[in-house]
Amino acid sequence: xxxxxSAMTLSLRGLGRRGQAGLSRIGTRGMVAGNGGLKEAAVSGxxxxxxxxxxxxxxxxxxxxxxxxxxxxxxxxxxxxxxxPPYWAxxxxxxxxxxxGPSQEYPIEWVYKRAGxxxxxxxxxxxxxxxxxxxxTQGWIAASQLRRSRGALIIGDGLAAMREAPTTQSPLRWxxxxxxxxxxxxxxxxxxxxxxxxxxxxxxxxxxxxAGEIEPAP
Numbered sequence: 001x002x003x004x005x006s007a008m009t010l011s012l013r014g015l016g017r018r019g020q021a022g023l024s025r026i027g028t029r030g031m032v033a034g035n036g037g038l039k040e041a042a043v044s045g046x047x048x049x050x051x052x053x054x055x056x057x058x059x060x061x062x063x064x065x066x067x068x069x070x071x072x073x074x075x076x077x078x079x080x081x082x083x084x085p086p087y088w089a090x091x092x093x094x095x096x097x098x099x100x101g102p103s104q105e106y107p108i109e110w111v112y113k114r115a116g117x118x119x120x121x122x123x124x125x126x127x128x129x130x131x132x133x134x135x136x137t138q139g140w141i142a143a144s145q146l147r148r149s150r151g152a153l154i155i156g157d158g159l160a161a162m163r164e165a166p167t168t169q170s171p172l173r174w175x176x177x178x179x180x181x182x183x184x185x186x187x188x189x190x191x192x193x194x195x196x197x198x199x200x201x202x203x204x205x206x207x208x209x210x211a212g213e214i215e216p217a218p
Contacts, residue, residue, distance in 0.1 A: 038117060038153075038179065039133070042097075042108040083148075085124060088210055089131070090151040091117040098139035102128035109139050116181045118151035118210025134209040150184040152194045153209040162201025166191030173201040187211055 091112055098110040102125040112133075122138070123130035129146060132138045134153055154160045154176045162174040166189045174196075176182075182196035191202040192211045205211050 038114050039098075039110045039112045039137075042111055085121045087121050088150055088213075089119055089121050089129070089146040090149050090210075091115055091119065092145050092147050096141060096145045098131070098137075098141055100139060102126065102130070102140045104142075106140070110137065114181055116151045116183070118153055118181075118184070119146070121146070151210050152182050152184040152192060152203070154178050154180040154182075154203070154207060155209045156207050160203050160207040162194070162196075162199070162203055163191075164201065166193070166202045168204075170202065174199055176203070184208075184211060 091114060094113060094115045096112040097108045098112065099106040100109050117133075119131040119133050119141075121129045121131055125140075127143050128140050129143050130138060131141050131146075134155060155178060157178070159175040159177060160180075161172050162176055163170040164173055176196065180196055182194035185193040185195055185200065187193075187205060190205050192205050192208055193200060193202050194208070
């Protein structure tokens, strides 16, 4: 009988703000509970804003931090700008705002709660990307909030088997709940290998969002 470990043992990021769903190990007892939320609707009328700085020192620290972040994101954003959509990307942070238009002047519609969540970029506009998520929701996200790396999201009903090889006859390594996010490694024979916090296995491609249009594994 296949069992599952408890959320305390293999809760990949905990439930709550990060909202990471569970991954269950073969041959143990218990069940991982809950898959957490991937995104939250923005509060009506809410717009994030900077509070007044209380000192010149605080202002200088803020400018330095902004300059550092700009340097980190500039290369990645420039690469994304050169690529023609549609293409896959992933969320850079555990909290990313989706807006109704390509500017910070537009209201926030959704707040994504999962770093590494795969999305499809369907349009470019200066430093903004029109993305589509696994639910079909579309909206604008700043390019600096996205990575070019590939990710995969477990979708569908029930546990998804993560196997040792890309075949249904291969031994089972893990069971992953819908909502689990991992790094997409490679795809072959209608299976894709994903890595979830160091736990790798092959999953049927139909159970993954983010796995389309990828080069076959050698």
